[in-house]
Amino acid sequence: MADRxxxxxxxxxxxxxxxxxxxxxxxxxxxxxxxxxxNTIVWYSLTVGGYLGAMGLGAVAVGTRAARxxxxxxxxxxxxxxxxxxxxxxxIQLAHSLYLFFSAxxxxxxxxxxxxxxxxxxxxxxxxxxIELPLLxxxxxxxxxxxxxxxxxxxxxxxxxxxxxxxxxxALVPFFDLAVIGFxxxxxxxxxxxxxxxxxxxxxxxxxxxxxxxxxxxxxxxFGISQGGRIQQYFLKRYYFHQEAAALGSPVGPLxxxxxxERFYSPYQKIDLVHDTSVxxxxxxxxxxxxxxxxxxxxxKDWFLFLNGDFQVTSNYEEIYHEWFAHVPIILSGKVPxxxxxxxxxxxxxxxxLVKHEAIRSIRHVDLDRTLxxxxxxxxxxxxxxxxxxxxxRIQTEFGDAFQVIRRSREKYDAIYLDFPYVMxxxxxxxxxxxxxxFVRARLxxxxxxxxxxxxxxxxxxxxxxGNLRLQRGGETDIYYNTIRSAGFESIVxxxxxLEIDNPSxxxxxxxxxxxxxxxxxxxxxxxxxxLRREWMRQFIDVHASNLxxxxxxxxxxxxxxxxxxxxxxxxxxxxxxxxRFGLAFPPPFSRSEDIDPFKVNSILRPTLPNRRILxxxxxx
Amino acid sequence: xxxxxxxxxxxxxxxxxxxxxxxxxxxxxNTVLRYSVTIGLYMLxxxxxxxLAEGRWLKHAAxxxxxxxxxxxxxxxxxxxxxxxxxxVGIPDWLFSVFAHLLIVLIGVLTGFEIPLLIELRGPxxxxxxxxxxxxxxxxxxxxxxxxxFVFYPLFGLxxxxxxxxxxxxxxxxxxxxxxxxxxxxGRRSYTTLLWVQAGLFVVLAVLLQNANRVTELFLxxxxxx
Numbered sequence: 001m002a003d004r005x006x007x008x009x010x011x012x013x014x015x016x017x018x019x020x021x022x023x024x025x026x027x028x029x030x031x032x033x034x035x036x037x038x039n040t041i042v043w044y045s046l047t048v049g050g051y052l053g054a055m056g057l058g059a060v061a062v063g064t065r066a067a068r069x070x071x072x073x074x075x076x077x078x079x080x081x082x083x084x085x086x087x088x089x090x091x092i093q094l095a096h097s098l099y100l101f102f103s104a105x106x107x108x109x110x111x112x113x114x115x116x117x118x119x120x121x122x123x124x125x126x127x128x129x130x131i132e133l134p135l136l137x138x139x140x141x142x143x144x145x146x147x148x149x150x151x152x153x154x155x156x157x158x159x160x161x162x163x164x165x166x167x168x169x170x171a172l173v174p175f176f177d178l179a180v181i182g183f184x185x186x187x188x189x190x191x192x193x194x195x196x197x198x199x200x201x202x203x204x205x206x207x208x209x210x211x212x213x214x215x216x217x218x219x220x221x222x223f224g225i226s227q228g229g230r231i232q233q234y235f236l237k238r239y240y241f242h243q244e245a246a247a248l249g250s251p252v253g254p255l256x257x258x259x260x261x262e263r264f265y266s267p268y269q270k271i272d273l274v275h276d277t278s279v280x281x282x283x284x285x286x287x288x289x290x291x292x293x294x295x296x297x298x299x300x301k302d303w304f305l306f307l308n309g310d311f312q313v314t315s316n317y318e319e320i321y322h323e324w325f326a327h328v329p330i331i332l333s334g335k336v337p338x339x340x341x342x343x344x345x346x347x348x349x350x351x352x353x354l355v356k357h358e359a360i361r362s363i364r365h366v367d368l369d370r371t372l373x374x375x376x377x378x379x380x381x382x383x384x385x386x387x388x389x390x391x392x393x394r395i396q397t398e399f400g401d402a403f404q405v406i407r408r409s410r411e412k413y414d415a416i417y418l419d420f421p422y423v424m425x426x427x428x429x430x431x432x433x434x435x436x437x438x439f440v441r442a443r444l445x446x447x448x449x450x451x452x453x454x455x456x457x458x459x460x461x462x463x464x465x466x467g468n469l470r471l472q473r474g475g476e477t478d479i480y481y482n483t484i485r486s487a488g489f490e491s492i493v494x495x496x497x498x499l500e501i502d503n504p505s506x507x508x509x510x511x512x513x514x515x516x517x518x519x520x521x522x523x524x525x526x527x528x529x530x531x532l533r534r535e536w537m538r539q540f541i542d543v544h545a546s547n548l549x550x551x552x553x554x555x556x557x558x559x560x561x562x563x564x565x566x567x568x569x570x571x572x573x574x575x576x577x578x579x580x581r582f583g584l585a586f587p588p589p590f591s592r593s594e595d596i597d598p599f600k601v602n603s604i605l606r607p608t609l610p611n612r613r614i615l616x617x618x619x620x621x
Numbered sequence: 622x623x624x625x626x627x628x629x630x631x632x633x634x635x636x637x638x639x640x641x642x643x644x645x646x647x648x649x650x651n652t653v654l655r656y657s658v659t660i661g662l663y664m665l666x667x668x669x670x671x672x673l674a675e676g677r678w679l680k681h682a683a684x685x686x687x688x689x690x691x692x693x694x695x696x697x698x699x700x701x702x703x704x705x706x707x708x709x710v711g712i713p714d715w716l717f718s719v720f721a722h723l724l725i726v727l728i729g730v731l732t733g734f735e736i737p738l739l740i741e742l743r744g745p746x747x748x749x750x751x752x753x754x755x756x757x758x759x760x761x762x763x764x765x766x767x768x769x770x771f772v773f774y775p776l777f778g779l780x781x782x783x784x785x786x787x788x789x790x791x792x793x794x795x796x797x798x799x800x801x802x803x804x805x806x807x808g809r810r811s812y813t814t815l816l817w818v819q820a821g822l823f824v825v826l827a828v829l830l831q832n833a834n835r836v837t838e839l840f841l842x843x844x845x846x847x
Contacts, residue, residue, distance in 0.1 A: 023660075023661070027657060031653070034653075040652050040653060040656075041643065041646075041652060041656070041770065041774070042770040042771075044652075044653070044656040044657075044660075045639055045656075045766040045767075045769050045770040046766055046767065046770055048656075048660050048766055049635070049762060049763040049764070049765065049766025049767055050763060050766075052635075052759045052762045052763050052766075053759055053760050053762070053763030053764075055759055056755065056756035056757065056758070056759030056760045056762075056763070057756065057760075060752055060753060060756035134752065150751075151668075151671055151672050152672075154668050154671055154672075155668040155669065155671070155672050156668075157664075157668065158664040158665040158666075158667060158668030158669075159665055159668065161660070161661050161664040161665065162661035162662060162664065162665040163661070164657075164661060165657040165658050165659075165660055165661020165662070165664075166657070166658060166661060168653075168657050169651075169653045169654040169657045169658070170654070173653065401649075401650045403650065404649075404650070404714075425652075426643075426646075426652065426774075427646070427650070427652045430647065430650070435841070435844070435845060438845045439845075598834070603778070603841070604647040604648075605647070605701075605705075605778045605779045605780060605837060605841065606774070606775070606776075606777070606778025606779065607774070607775060608775075
């Protein structure tokens with residue numbers, strides 16, 4: 001080798017680039033899996049562990065064949081690594097969309113297959129990276145004077161890992177689609193490999209073939225980057241419309257006849273607006289319960305908001321949820337709060353309900369995400385729904401992490417509304433922790449209340465002879481109760497949105513429903529047919545009402561009678577909530593243990609939420 | 622035996638780092654950033670540690686390794702409590718963040734230091750010992766991540782996990798005694814003292830682990846009261 005120190009420098013430079021690329025591939029896989037299978041921490045830990053483990057394996061495996069290491073081998077490994085790395089995100093997303101497709105068909109999806117494919121990608125990248133490092137050490141040693149370069153190569157390798165660790169969360173994830181980041185990384189990786197090919201590999205047999213392949217793959221990557229938007233739409237549609245895809249019998253089609261999904265990026269989450277017009281059967285009952293479309297037919301229909309792939313709210317029924325959330329606590333408290341703190345609720349829908357109360361003097365609104373609040377202020381779909389609630393001068397919106405804000409805050413509030421996404425990972429678990437509720441309680445003025453949305457209590461009959469109801473063990477409700485009580489709240493009242501079944505307008509709406517159940521044989525007996533039809537309608541409405549059921553937990557600092565529910569007319573415009581439905585909002589009294597079970601308390605030091613299997617796959621619905 | 626040590630030490634250090642990353646994420650938020658940075662810093666500081674471990678240190682490999690185990694036991698075992706207290710006394714977030722990242726680097730450097738020492742104790746002349754020690758260390762790290770994700774964080778919680786892992790760490794330190802490594806005449810007395818310190822730490826951690834729930838409650842009260 002003519003230029004020895006040059007070769008050493010090249011080895012070190014290539015080491016940084018390659019180790020950064022390898023870790024980026026792994027972080028991409030980790031992030032893809034956290035989006036598709038929830039639970040960021042688990043996936044980051046496992047991916048990094050799998051990476052290190054496979055690198056260890058790769059290093060041990062290569063050990064015996066050190067003699068064969070050459071620039072040519074390095075080039076081949078780089079080529080393979082850039083192909084595998086570029087495809088990893090796509091393969092995992094494809095496996096996920098196929099899983100969703102089959103889970104919506106009678107054959108069912110196979111979770112293990114999905115996780116098997118994902119792990120295979122983690123290990124493949126890890127093993128290839130593990131082969132790479134001893135090669136670089138060997139090449140560095142061959143090129144250097146004293147033959148002792150191991151530690152320097154290792155040092156630069158680790159530096160590359162740090163570069164990737166910083167670039168990924170700060171400069172890449174908030175701005176680009178994961179598949180595109182994968183292509184870009186592969187392009188850098190491929191360039192390094194091609195440089196090795198030109199500079200160090202003897203221009204001998206198959207040199208042209210190798211060059212052609214590298215160039216062709218580079219071209220494919222550039223094309224892939226330019227098509228980033230389409231690739232993203234493809235997977236978004238396969239995700240949100242997987243039921244339609246199953247109905248169409250299309251396992252891999254692009255579903256181009258369905259409307260595009262609007263995706264917005266923020267540093268904290270991916271915001272998706274889905275316009276799904278495939279009619280949900282229950283939609284026929286909307287007007288039977290809510291007056292909003294009768295009053296204003298121009299209101300948005302069939303819009304769905306998703307954050308990080310989890311369903312948040314739909315234009316069709318959101319007023320049910322928000323009217324209960326905002327007003328039931330006020331009715332139960334007996335007076336309208338003056339100073340209100342709202343955390344989360346970036347869509348502005350809860351704020352729309354709150355500003356209806358003229359007695360509220362100030363609303364401090366804290367949200368994490370400027371992008372979401374910006375959409376809620378400007379996007380026509382949102383402004384039609386929230387009626388530009390943010391224009392109300394009583395609302396002061398600020399941006400920050402709710403946990404830090406409530407911990408640092410020293411003001412007192414008469415009411416605190418907690419409207420966060422459901423707990424899907426440990427990041428959100430903090431906002432449902434004992435520590436968080438403790439700080440919330442400390443911020444409540446005397447007689448003030450806090451309220452959050454939470455799963456409706458799942459009750460079961462007690463084995464005792466009186467048949468009392470008690471909380472079902474194992475459900476998340478039990479965790480919420482123990483956590484809130486360990487934070488020191490005296491009174492806890494659960495309530496839920498429940499619509500009545502014997503609603504004449506609902507039955508009327510169903511009269512026109514085309515899919516009348518035909519009772520062959522019985523059809524001649526008119527009265528029997530009508531009875532059957534009525535029973536079918538009752539069941540239909542019941543299913544619909546259950547689908548719309550949403551739980552909340554209301555808590556006070558002081559001792560209250562949890563069974564006193566008196567309706568008061570608040571004198572504001574409501575579309576769904578009325579005295580009758582208020583009466584249905586409370587589950588029957590149930591007994592629960594007085595002692596706090598420490599193993600059910602959700603804490604930032606030991607999370608018990610989300611309480612579900614770690615290996616579960618995310619679905620839009 | 623050296624391989625078993627390497628495996629366990631790789632395991633312990635990885636879990637320490639994940640505990641620190643998760644503490645940062647719990648107190649300051651933004652999991653993805655915390656994890657990416659923790660892992661990047663960990664690998665970098667391991668590299669720095671490996672570079673630092675040469676010459677004089679390698680001559681007294683057994684004594685140096687024992688010192689490192691003592692430091693790791695203390696730094697790792699009390700890291701979460703240390704951060705919890707720091708966060709409770711109301712120092713600014715950036716300073717808290719500096720301390721936490723210093724801990725990450727410290728543990729990383731110490732871990733990087735371990736590997737050349739273990740190779741030295743194994744005998745660098747043994748064919749392939751370099752790669753094997755490194756490989757086993759990485760496998761230990763892999764097991765650490767699995768244990769952290771499925772057992773330590775969701776079932777034990779951060780503070781008891783830190784005690785438990787430090788207990789393993791101290792155990793490895795004490796086990797070094799059974800290996801009868803050559804120790805220089807001059808350093809023999811201090812080597813024995815170090816062993817007693819390590820054994821003492823083992824007992825302290827065992828008692829703390831026994832009362833982990835009470836200890837957690839105590840510090841958590843302090844945090845909530847702040």
